[in-house]
Amino acid sequence: MNASRLLPGSADASFSSFGWALRRDLRLAFRRKSDTLNLLGFFVLSCMMFPLAVGPQQAWLQRIGPGVVWVAALLAVLLALPRLFEHDYQDGSLEQMLASGRSLPGLVAGKLLASWLVSALPLIVITPLLAMSLALDYHASVLLMVSLLLGTPSLLAIGAIGAALTLGLRGAATLITLLCLPLFVPVLIFGAGAVEMQAAGLSPLGHLALLSAVMLLALASAPFVVSLSLRTSME
Numbered sequence: 001m002n003a004s005r006l007l008p009g010s011a012d013a014s015f016s017s018f019g020w021a022l023r024r025d026l027r028l029a030f031r032r033k034s035d036t037l038n039l040l041g042f043f044v045l046s047c048m049m050f051p052l053a054v055g056p057q058q059a060w061l062q063r064i065g066p067g068v069v070w071v072a073a074l075l076a077v078l079l080a081l082p083r084l085f086e087h088d089y090q091d092g093s094l095e096q097m098l099a100s101g102r103s104l105p106g107l108v109a110g111k112l113l114a115s116w117l118v119s120a121l122p123l124i125v126i127t128p129l130l131a132m133s134l135a136l137d138y139h140a141s142v143l144l145m146v147s148l149l150l151g152t153p154s155l156l157a158i159g160a161i162g163a164a165l166t167l168g169l170r171g172a173a174t175l176i177t178l179l180c181l182p183l184f185v186p187v188l189i190f191g192a193g194a195v196e197m198q199a200a201g202l203s204p205l206g207h208l209a210l211l212s213a214v215m216l217l218a219l220a221s222a223p224f225v226v227s228l229s230l231r232t233s234m235e
Helices: 011-031 033-054 058-080 083-090 093-099 104-133 138-165 172-199 205-234
Strands: none
Touching: 011 033, 011 104, 033 058, 033 104, 058 104, 058 138, 058 172, 083 093, 083 104, 083 138, 093 104, 093 205, 104 138, 104 205, 138 172, 138 205, 172 205
8 A cells, every 4th residue: 555545644645534524424414404404495585585575676686686696695604604513513523533633624625515515506506496586587597506606615615714713612603604704795796796797798707707716715725724723623
């Protein structure tokens, strides 16, 4: 066997830890389906309340629709963040992971992907139906889905840092909101702005490029920053 496989910080060890954490968290998520259903229900109800409040005016709904969907998705991600490490912290699994010798950034990356698959991806899949209720056309719906695909990983990665920093603290959910909301604002502006640019007859590629850059930066740095934050919180 190659000696690099035995090193906790090697690429093979990181990939192995990533796959293990991804499979583990997906299995746990399927056992706790109510968490995903609650987020999905919150997302749908939040988006559906606006047409009832504003009325059937299509011009108004088309104007506010992208922002409504994005704000609802952002709040749904915020609801999922406190549970990202909470269950593992309470049952002692997180402490065992830290002491296992596995690559902690790999473990964090696997947990982040699993969380995105069970909390953000279902919201994106159902977005076209909600876009219809907000009088958005086909092209706006597709662009809205693309912006959410590029933006929700950034929201989750940034939020994971806040969740790790507040782990075990009283009122952690409130602290996560206070820490992360200001950092979420640029992603929200670029995501909703892309659809608005298209509606105005302009190219949305600039907003999508900025969303992609933020996503790459967040995904590249979040596993390492979250790992350091978890070690600090557990000490």
